[in-house]
Amino acid sequence: MLKEIGLKTLARTGKTELYAEDYMDHGTKICLRVDINAAEGTAVFDFTGTGHQVQGNTNAPRAITLSAIIYCLRCMVGHDVPLNQGCLAPIRVVLPPGSIIDPWEHAAVVGGNVLTSQRIVDVVLRAFSICAASQGCMNNITFGDESVGYYETVAGGAGAGPYWQGRSGVHTHMTNTRITDPEILEKRYPVVLQCFKLNEGTGGKGRYCGGDGVIREFLFRRPLTLSLLTERRVFSPYGLEGGKDGEKGKNLMIYSDGRVVEVGAKNTVHVGPGDIFHLETPGGGGYGDPDCAADDPPAAKRARTSQVPLLSGSVYSYKLLQESA
Template sequence: MNTSLDGIALEIQWSNLIATVTEQARALQRIAFSPIVREAGDLATALFDRRGRMVAQAVTGTPGHINSLAAAGQHFVRAFPPDNLSPGDVLITNDPWLSAGHFFDITVMTPVFRGGACIGFFGSTIHHTDIGGYGVGAGARDVHEEGLWIPLAKLYEKGVANALLFDIIRRNVRTPDHVAGDLAAQVAAGRVGAERLNALCDRTGFDDIEALSDAIIGRSEEATRESIRKLTPGTFHGESIFDVPGGLKVTLKAAVTVDTDAGELVIDFTGSSPEAPIGINVVLNYTAAYANFAVRACLDPDLPNNYGSLFPVKVRAPEGSIVNCRYPAPVNARHVVGMYVPFPVLKALHQVMPDRVLAEGSGAVWTIQIQGKDDEGQPFTSSMFNYSGGTGARREKPGLSATCYPTGVAAVPVEVLEAAMPIVFTRKELRRGSGGAGRMPGGDGQVIGYRMRTRDPWLLNVVASRTDLGPEGLEGGGDGLPGRFLVNGKPVNEARKMAMAATDEVLMETPGGGGYGKA
């Protein structure tokens, strides 16, 4: 193994790794079937070493997927030790507690072989069109109503597809061709990564990536610890309160402890709301993913995001809380709470680094899934599409309008949706004046109206939040306006799937972001 890794060589190899995982992500987006992957970028791809440590991630992806994928790597290598794997093996799971928090997100890991030995893995997590069960929404009463549970398993063994597992998946979902096609895209993207990594090893003379992995992870960890050591030591508190489907109020409390001696930061969610009876509960992986995102965005966003930079940030939450739910709690709409996790963390960090945080924003994207039959009697199920509100203002900049923060996904264009299913959008515009006032105003939400082009009744899942409590301003800034969800002009606040008449019209007004500072 070549271990000569001076600073210049390391920078070159690091750039090569980023290019490799980014090409893996682009390949996945190009060949994926579902618009949520192709258009919205609801995915994550990453390289892992043979110890299951995330070494590098692509430049695209969502924090919830990327950092949950990082945690999943450890579970895969424990269940499938690299020395027991063979060329052509491909691994899979959608276990919420081992990966990204709900069944729709399927993780695929492709081992990379060189000289007959496994030298690492390329992993991907994407949101699939359907996973059977309840569908996207919060109405299930336990996790088993929410869809197909795929344990840690081999999707391919020595290059041969697991026919029984593929058949089980196809027979349990509403869109079998789309789901099978997206799984094939994940497998193909993993093979692209493996080819590129072997080509890199050919150029550099590496037999494996262990020395490279150790150098990257070690430097990332030390740089993160040094950034933490520059902060004011102590424990700082933040709290965020918001409403979710069905009118429930959720409280998230975060105590952020800065230990400058160890160069560690501990985030404790003790005092947060208990598990909910509907599917908005969050597994600890997903909570840690978004808590880490808040810290990394403020601390040093230029540092690589990998096992080393994630390790000094510890996330704790009581078992049975809404941010560390226990089996068999329903979790399908876990993003409704998970995407609010950064806000109490940011409020705590405001006491340490006030120039780097932003006011509360709209939080979770409003997710929509539509099911029905077209006029020819053919069933359709929409791939989930997202609509965002405004972000909170920053100390020196206004908030961004209609921006998916903190998730980072994009909204699927209405033209794509209208081509893929019998839907007509009647309005799509900014909700002017919905952002909170302030020295720096919050970003505006948006207004989206739609109806279906079908004579038959249809089913609608809309997971709307902040329809009662708008995002709080910071340092005297005004609150953003709460959102509104209307059916035929009447306000609706439902966690369950709704039966809709063919002529029903939907109007959604997403929240504005909080302002920063007194006007």
């Protein structure tokens, strides 16, 4: 795969270096240079230039960063490759010590697993032009008090690709989780699920459109503490090849006295009876010129994938993974 990508990149641009960057919501940059040796089928993944470790908990340990790289390679290779350290044998990874993706000992890291890992995936897939960005967030929501506790993750939109629409209301890249049924949620916890639906139009437009995020609302029936650990509230999931960005997520508190407050991506707030938490998850980015209709017959779609600077099986492998989620 690396040999083929390297040769196609060399023929197209005259060099074998790929580059991409993206930002966490707090402004920290994650950047990647991929230098491919097409003759040997090896590559250097150099994250030099990535921002310093942060005060909060979105630092990703080195193991998480390597896991994200392995995941991307397995998506791209187009074969059923067993998960093992040998996946990185042809790759040399350069991580700046003390950065958000290789922090010093004792750094807070819980958000690095569920959030920063996805931004690393976004950067790798962007460098290889695999697909537009997915929602890039697990939308971690917790609430409780001394007697009860609840934690869930909420789905969003998946990114579109060279010949597929992004899926709506799914988790992408992270382990899939099943959300609690409304009847069980309302029976066991002091909340009412007022709304849970697709947020139509939040996927980025394109030849192939990104998937839509969702809207989810909790009405609280007694005082509780609500905590949020989310991303993509500042920087939108990117589109590719002319596709539009997906919509950013949004976290709102609608208080019983009529106030509406934007509570930000990461926060802890105290809620009372009658207060409503309104969550909008990000949509996926679109792929390709929105003015070009994606109504080609299957044969034309297959022909077009052969022009993508990747193995057709690589793109197809990611599509299958997205559908299985």
